[in-house]
Amino acid sequence: MASYQTVPCVNINDEFVDVVSIDVKPGQYVNSGDIVATVETDKSMIDVVAEQDGYVLRIDAIEKEKARVGSVLFWLGESADEPIPDQKQESVAPDGISLQPTAKARALLKKLGLDSAGIPASGDRLSVADIEAWLARSGKSITPAAGATPVARQEQMPAVNGELVALSSEAAGMLHAVSWHRDHAAAGYIEMEYDPKPWEDYAAAYAAEHKLMLSPLLPLMAFRLAQLGRERPAINSTIVNGQRYQYQPVNLGFTVQAGTMLYLTVVRDTQDMDTAQFISALGEIQRHAMGHKLPPQEASGATLSFSSMARWNVSRHIPILPPQTSLIVAHAAPKNAGHAVLAASYDHRVLTGFDVAQVLQALSQPPK
Amino acid sequence: MSLNPDDIKAALRAKVIELAEPLGMDASGVTDDDILPATGFLDSGAILELVVWFEATYDIRIKQEEMNIDNLGSINAMTDFLLARKQG
Numbered sequence: 001m002a003s004y005q006t007v008p009c010v011n012i013n014d015e016f017v018d019v020v021s022i023d024v025k026p027g028q029y030v031n032s033g034d035i036v037a038t039v040e041t042d043k044s045m046i047d048v049v050a051e052q053d054g055y056v057l058r059i060d061a062i063e064k065e066k067a068r069v070g071s072v073l074f075w076l077g078e079s080a081d082e083p084i085p086d087q088k089q090e091s092v093a094p095d096g097i098s099l100q101p102t103a104k105a106r107a108l109l110k111k112l113g114l115d116s117a118g119i120p121a122s123g124d125r126l127s128v129a130d131i132e133a134w135l136a137r138s139g140k141s142i143t144p145a146a147g148a149t150p151v152a153r154q155e156q157m158p159a160v161n162g163e164l165v166a167l168s169s170e171a172a173g174m175l176h177a178v179s180w181h182r183d184h185a186a187a188g189y190i191e192m193e194y195d196p197k198p199w200e201d202y203a204a205a206y207a208a209e210h211k212l213m214l215s216p217l218l219p220l221m222a223f224r225l226a227q228l229g230r231e232r233p234a235i236n237s238t239i240v241n242g243q244r245y246q247y248q249p250v251n252l253g254f255t256v257q258a259g260t261m262l263y264l265t266v267v268r269d270t271q272d273m274d275t276a277q278f279i280s281a282l283g284e285i286q287r288h289a290m291g292h293k294l295p296p297q298e299a300s301g302a303t304l305s306f307s308s309m310a311r312w313n314v315s316r317h318i319p320i321l322p323p324q325t326s327l328i329v330a331h332a333a334p335k336n337a338g339h340a341v342l343a344a345s346y347d348h349r350v351l352t353g354f355d356v357a358q359v360l361q362a363l364s365q366p367p368k
Numbered sequence: 369m370s371l372n373p374d375d376i377k378a379a380l381r382a383k384v385i386e387l388a389e390p391l392g393m394d395a396s397g398v399t400d401d402d403i404l405p406a407t408g409f410l411d412s413g414a415i416l417e418l419v420v421w422f423e424a425t426y427d428i429r430i431k432q433e434e435m436n437i438d439n440l441g442s443i444n445a446m447t448d449f450l451l452a453r454k455q456g
Contacts, residue, residue: 211437214435215411311391311412311413
């Protein structure tokens with residue numbers, strides 16, 4: 001039976017999004033996870049991916065125009081000529097007059113900044129349960145790093161007076177990452193001290209040879225991690241529905257603090273790069289982050305990540321796993337300590353402590 | 369922004385001092401000839417912030433391969449680079 005996918009909620013207070021592009025055509029077959037469209041608000045831009053395999057039957061959203069959150073974006077079917085049911089039948093009364101959602105549903109819609117259009121009702125009137133079911137479904141349509149906000153779980157309002165404040169897209173992304181870490185990963189943490197001098201000497205020699213202005217130490221370490229991702233595929237994978245999902249590319253996530261913003265920037269397809277290409281690509285992406293002009297492809301899709309807080313002189317930090325990854329390495333180099341620290345948060349569903357210790361051991365030394 | 373060399377250098381000095389502060393460094397003694405990466409006032413992240421600010425403030429685009437000590441290593445070098453770019 002034909003099914004539809006709705007326009008995703010990008011920021012909780014935005015009722016509409018701009019449809020930047022529609023990347024599929026009617027009749028086209030798409031696989032689950034394929035990018036089908038790009039939408040944006042004034043705060044962020046995200047790729048919308050297909051939630052399931054199928055033929056595109058019809059596209060209801062219009063490119064370069066606004067679309068209401070929750071409205072039908074496109075229809076999918078098992079065959080290219082499958083009929084599309086009249087979706088409106090689900091929430092329209094027999095006499096053709098639309099019935100209002102229940103009072104509680106209206107309150108929830110208002111709170112979430114949503115419209116009832118496109119949210120199917122299971123009964124005569126749209127209910128809270130219908131909305132929660134729809135939210136659970138539509139949350140899957142946003143790529144993980146783009147900031148899908150888990151709003152289906154209702155929390156009790158605090159007893160002390162206050163007001164709800166909308167999250168920025170970056171804060172929503174952080175909430176999504178933390179929620180995935182909490183709800184899906186079986187997170188473990190390991191750290192080890194290492195002698196930083198061999199890496200520092202290696203980076204200094206590389207900088208001198210290539211006349212670099214910026215220390216390449218962290219990019220070189222991140223590139224070494226990307227190489228380890230090729231040598232040890234399990235660290236470049238995740239768990240999906242009880243099976244290990246092995247990523248083909250090694251997309252290296254690298255945290256960048258830009259003012260008060262923390263970005264997880266992403267260098268894609270590092271398996272096709274040499275050291276110089278990686279350092280150049282990362283440098284370019286870091287500059288985009290510093291200017292708060294990261295395009296979506298440079299802020300999503302990490303499969304393996306590296307984070308350093310050496311510049312803040314911390315002795316330890318336990319990073320949150322980016323969604324659908326199994327490893328993020330944390331680097332710290334407290335001043336005057338005589339040692340540095342390599343650590344990792346990892347998903348114990350995929351990796352053992354022994355696996356991670358081996359990775360950290362390998363990463364603690366520069367390439368020969 | 370003014371393209372008077374003294375004004376450019378003053379703006380750069382102020383930005384270096386500003387970026388050094390969150391790192392716990394007092395860069396008020398920075399000179400125009402100091403090689404910035406070697407002073408220890410700024411780490412790589414802060415230098416990158418300085419370059420991004422420099423591009424935005426003076427409306428220039430610096431290619432990745434132009435980011436080297438010769439072009440951007442000191443306040444004097446950055447000033448010369450900017451003026452050459454604007455005159456070119």
